[in-house]
Amino acid sequence: MSLEILEFDFMIRALIAGALVGMAAPAVGIYIVQRRLSLMGDGIGHVAFAGVAAGLLLGISPILLALAFAMAGAITIEVLRSRQRTESDIALALVFYGGIAGGVLLLGLGDVSTINLNSYLFGSVLTVSVADLWVVSAVAAFVVLVCFVLRKHLFAIAYDEEVARVSGLPVRGLNILVAVLAALAIGATAKVVGILLVASMLILPVAAVQQLTHSFRATTYASIGLGIVASIGGLVVAFYADLFPSATIVLLSILAFVATSLISRTKLIG
Template identity: 50%
Template sequence: MSLLAYDFMQRALMAALLTGLTAPAIGTYLVQKRLALLGDGIGHIALTGVALGLLTGQAPLLTAVIVAVAGATVIEVLRLRGRASGDVALALFFYGGIAAGVLLTGLAGGSAATLTSYLFGALTTVSDADLLLVVVLAALVLTVSLGLAPQLFAVCQDEEHARVSGMPVAAYSVLISVLAAVTVTLAMRTVGLLLVSALMVVPVAAAQQLTRAFRATLALAMALGVLAAVSGVWVSFSVNAAPGPTIVLLALAGFVVASPLGGWLRSRRGVTMPTDDLHDLHDLHDGKD
């Protein structure tokens, strides 16, 4: 347990644990909405927030949260209003976010090394103040994404049905985007802004190879996320590598293992995917069955 003897490693492991829990929790809803890359877009926007923090002397984590939340809200509003399709809205923010981030960091006198620590994570830089903010925001994200699970599930599953059920679909959609933005900034110091989306999506992709239910997918994705994040920090410390890439590669390894396992489980249940919808229509036309 030598690594726990270091204060900064205790903080890093705590931050990784919370990131591993929150990123797949909100990521499950993004994947369900087929907006898996939203986290990536928000990560790029958050970089502008970091740069603003560096430029103004504020805590970068705080300015990143504010800018990411604002950007995520605008993306979702653009999508809901039909002004831009989800992927085009995202693309605009990808490029704008990273360009402004690099430009502003340069103006602030920051170097490529400064940026790299935010892009790919830097364990030694998690301060006590950072950790406190991470704990508070993670508690918020988990409370909402688990407490409102029935509502968020319904909105992400079928927007039209949710609207006719009287649910404030726009408000819930923006809420999901805001939670995603908060999660991205939480993960900034562990996985880094460029790879955070992987921790939102890859554990979910791995989990759904093995599950049939939404709740089971959510729970398993969170478990896999924690496993990848905590063991990733551990490994990256041991071999002196950047934590973000280590965590992401471990999560991907989970997918590589889960995928054939899921195929084997389905074949045992006698299920072939995807089901053949045309078969039914042919039966109908032929008057069979």
């Protein structure tokens, strides 16, 4: 196979961005899956949409505003969730629809081209600029570093929030931190796979590898590995087969999930 793919600067930038979000998204996503809040990622993504719309309307970097909106949305979800624990699905729904409706409203105020909008809804990894790459790199490094350093405490809380609270851990603060980290990962990932698919990068690698792993540690590293492989693999396949990159990345992750399901099943039978 020729390395034609590396002859294009935009492709190199896409591969780097893909690898970075492929690493950062599952690093925080594992704590979201652990707490069975998989839909939270979608909620945050919808709020990021409002940020993109605001950015396009105001002529400010959509990715930076998406990050800011996503963080605000994540904190809102977490605060609503901790206040009314029984109705966390309602809290999510409010933020979900508020984000989309707010975004559509903002878009209606200006004259935003649908091409530009589509690139954020469905991803446009091939148009990642050098400036975007700096933002994605900084965000990915921060998310991975914080998740690694605080893994003991984040694991204890994600595993059993009540016990963590009684043990004296700052549960509320660290839950908000995880929500903010998820928002950062989602804001950075939106450029690669688009807002509609963004949460898949946090959830699918974890969901796939956990069918084969026994420990939290192995699940963490394997899901990060799969995130990177799916991103780079998806980009390469999309390049040579002339497919839509974001969809290819996500479908590859789903394929990995199906594969690990089958393997774990044959293990059980055998």
